[in-house]
Amino acid sequence: MEDYGKYRCIANNTIGRSQSEVAVLKRDHKDGEETSTSQMTTIAVLCALVAALICLITVLVKHRLRNGDEQA
DSSP: OOOOEEEOOEEEOSSOEEEOOOEEEOOOTTTHHHHHHHHHHHHHHHHHHHHHHHHHHHHHHHHHHHHHHHHO
16 A cells, blocks of 8 residues: 555635544554555545634534624
């Protein structure tokens, strides 16, 4: 498998930008395929969490701006 290396999840939207910590995939000579799959799953979960957090922040900011406009 040639996917080992450094990975980082970066998510952008109109409100801002967020990025995960660097995740390093290393090839384990004894159990390389299983380790890589496990690490890729971890990266995918981290990226999903970052994306969900950005979506939540976007919704909260839009809701707050909308409520601020209604009160003015």
